[in-house]
Amino acid sequence: xxxxxxxxxxxxxxxxxxxxxxxxxxxxxxxxxxxxxxxxxxxxxxxxxxxxxxxxxxxxxxxxxxxxxxxxxxxxxxxxxxxxxxxxxxxxxxxxxxxxxxxxxxxxxxxxxxxxxxxxxxxxxxxxxxxxxxxxxxxxxxxxxxxxxxxxxxxxxxxxxxxxxxxxxxxxxxxxxxxxxxxxxxxxxxxxxxxxxxxxxxxxxxxxxxxxxxxxxxxxxxxxxxxxxxxxxxxxxxxxxxxxxxxxxxxxxxxxxxxxxxxxxxxxxxxxxxxxxxxxxxxxxxxxxxxxxxxxxxxxxxxxxx
Amino acid sequence: xxxxxxxxxxxxxxxxxxxxxxxxxxxxxxxxxxxxxxxxxxxxxxxxxxxxxxxxxxxxxxxxxxxxxxxxxxxxxxxxxxxxxxxxxxxxxxxxxxxxxxxxxxxxxxxxxxxxxxxxxxxxxxxxxxxxxxxxxxxxxxxxxxxxxxxxxxxxxxxxxxxxxxxxxxxxxxxxxxxxxxxxxxxxxxxxxxxxxxxxxxxxxxxxxxxxxxxxxxxxxxxxxxxxxxxxxxxxxxxxxxxxxxxxxxxxxxxxxxxxxxxxxxxxxxxxxxxxxxxxxxxxxxxxxxxxxxxxxxxxxxxxxx
Numbered sequence: 001x002x003x004x005x006x007x008x009x010x011x012x013x014x015x016x017x018x019x020x021x022x023x024x025x026x027x028x029x030x031x032x033x034x035x036x037x038x039x040x041x042x043x044x045x046x047x048x049x050x051x052x053x054x055x056x057x058x059x060x061x062x063x064x065x066x067x068x069x070x071x072x073x074x075x076x077x078x079x080x081x082x083x084x085x086x087x088x089x090x091x092x093x094x095x096x097x098x099x100x101x102x103x104x105x106x107x108x109x110x111x112x113x114x115x116x117x118x119x120x121x122x123x124x125x126x127x128x129x130x131x132x133x134x135x136x137x138x139x140x141x142x143x144x145x146x147x148x149x150x151x152x153x154x155x156x157x158x159x160x161x162x163x164x165x166x167x168x169x170x171x172x173x174x175x176x177x178x179x180x181x182x183x184x185x186x187x188x189x190x191x192x193x194x195x196x197x198x199x200x201x202x203x204x205x206x207x208x209x210x211x212x213x214x215x216x217x218x219x220x221x222x223x224x225x226x227x228x229x230x231x232x233x234x235x236x237x238x239x240x241x242x243x244x245x246x247x248x249x250x251x252x253x254x255x256x257x258x259x260x261x262x263x264x265x266x267x268x269x270x271x272x273x274x275x276x277x278x279x280x281x282x283x284x285x286x287x288x289x290x291x292x293x294x295x296x297x298x299x300x301x302x303x304x305x306x
Numbered sequence: 307x308x309x310x311x312x313x314x315x316x317x318x319x320x321x322x323x324x325x326x327x328x329x330x331x332x333x334x335x336x337x338x339x340x341x342x343x344x345x346x347x348x349x350x351x352x353x354x355x356x357x358x359x360x361x362x363x364x365x366x367x368x369x370x371x372x373x374x375x376x377x378x379x380x381x382x383x384x385x386x387x388x389x390x391x392x393x394x395x396x397x398x399x400x401x402x403x404x405x406x407x408x409x410x411x412x413x414x415x416x417x418x419x420x421x422x423x424x425x426x427x428x429x430x431x432x433x434x435x436x437x438x439x440x441x442x443x444x445x446x447x448x449x450x451x452x453x454x455x456x457x458x459x460x461x462x463x464x465x466x467x468x469x470x471x472x473x474x475x476x477x478x479x480x481x482x483x484x485x486x487x488x489x490x491x492x493x494x495x496x497x498x499x500x501x502x503x504x505x506x507x508x509x510x511x512x513x514x515x516x517x518x519x520x521x522x523x524x525x526x527x528x529x530x531x532x533x534x535x536x537x538x539x540x541x542x543x544x545x546x547x548x549x550x551x552x553x554x555x556x557x558x559x560x561x562x563x564x565x566x567x568x569x570x571x572x573x574x575x576x577x578x579x580x581x582x583x584x585x586x587x588x589x590x591x592x593x594x595x596x597x598x599x600x601x602x603x604x605x606x607x608x609x610x611x612x
Contacts, residue, residue, distance in 0.1 A: 273567035
């Protein structure tokens with residue numbers, strides 16, 4: 001049973017269209033650290049298109065994070081055309097009113113892939129938060145097997161606890177980052193992007209000091225973390241994904257003032273370079289138990305919302 | 307029994323002078339990440355002088371790393387004068403010939419503290435390596451209880467495996483750093499300095515990928531790691547010390563080419579902010595077993611050499 005049949009059966013989205021041709025798509029997250037190649041090999045966006053079902057896929061772009069949505073839309077239009085994806089369009093989704101427009105919701109429900117551009121993650125969440133489009137995106141991912149991609153701001157919103165902004169500090173300290181609520185497609189993680197290029201480890205550690213229950217996920221530019229739900233994690237592109245696990249950390253964050261530095265003891269770090277794939281149920285596993293635990297937190301999707 | 311009596315008894319340094327007035331000095335390492343305050347509170351250099359025995363201490367400066375030894379010497383002269391240390395001088399130790407000069411060796415044997423300036427750690431080691439001055443420095447520290455300090459290049463040489471140079475890369479990879487042999491006063495560590503300011507975590511990780519048996523020690527500017535041998539570790543100044551423990555790391559470093567990124571799984575990180583002190587035999591210990599293990603590696607001095 002494919003996604004649209006399922007939705008039609010559920011009655012959740014009664015406008016859901018006809019079934020698409022058999023596709024290879026699988027409900028995955030393609031979380032890009034920004035500045036992905038759109039001119040040369042386009043490896044990451046090519047793989048995103050593949051996850052959505054290839055040339056037959058219906059891919060829709062969400063540019064609500066961007067201050068230049070038309071320019072961004074034209075850029076991605078050229079990319080997906082070059083990749084042979086005929087059915088690509090940017091959604092007219094720029095305001096909270098748009099986020100309740102039945103035509104937009106119908107497009108979201110029928111998409112094989114939704115890709116969120118860069119820009120400002122707070123602006124993107126202002127447009128989407130608790131709107132029908134927010135619910136439609138969750139439905140598409142959770143119930144429909146729609147592939148969700150996002151770059152930069154579109155990556156930041158993947159987690160529930162989202163870094164809204166904050167400077168690339170030298171050392172972990174309190175009150176460095178302001179956080180907000182993201183889409184929550186990742187259940188137990190917090191994503192930071194442009195990670196190595198903008199030297200954001202201390203910013204991510206600052207966030208985790210206050211939320212050590214979350215898994216820190218730092219994604220480099222032109223690099224994607226692909227999360228195949230319930231199954232595997234893969235790194236694509238040019239850089240690395242850094243996982244920061246504070247599960248067993250001891251810190252003095254509750255004792256220090258806002259301006260003081262934080263002591264963080266027992267933080268576990270994994271650097272996963274592009275080209276590596278981690279299938280969780282592989283036996284025998286060739287990695288430490290700590291990585292196994294981190295991967296299982298990544299592949300477990302957040303709850304359906306909206 | 308103080309250091310000079312001990313040396314006289316051992317006959318190791320027959321020129322060793324008369325015993326100094328009772329001092330509070332203890333054989334410690336004061337390892338400074340560069341750019342320590344020399345104009346305001348001078349906290350780190352003040353504490354170094356205290357470790358050497360305070361105002362009565364005989365402190366000698368080694369400027370062999372520097373390309374401007376006279377300017378550097380004048381700067382430290384002013385600092386230690388301001389701190390009330392009357393018996394301060396720069397050693398005339400700029401060449402390998404100087405490093406065999408009996409007058410220099412006598413000064414080293416009689417010093418309560420030896421401080422190594424910044425500059426180029428390779429130049430410093432070229433002057434000292436396997437010379438009588440190298441032996442005298444080891445004797446002073448190991449047998450004599452002399453306090454050894456060093457900043458920047460003078461910090462890098464503290465470990466046996468020394469980072470000679472290397473760019474602040476974005477991600478860990480092979481062939482990033484060139485390493486050389488340092489003084490080996492730390493037995494199982496490798497020190498990097500200007501750590502947070504120059505964003506050197508990836509450079510340190512690149513070094514540790516090839517030498518995971520070593521403990522990575524990243525020291526920030528205007529920050530000192532004080533190692534009280536056999537006993538405690540303290541962080542002074544403005545920044546943090548980052549310990550990077552790769553004991554249980556799994557990496558693919560043996561499988562990748564020079565230009566490829568390295569997968570590093572299960573790296574353990576501790577950030578120790580200025581003002582914190584860790585006495586290893588404190589019971590109960592309030593920190594993770596992994597930190598305890600790291601601290602024990604730090605307080606264990608390297609072997610006597612020379």
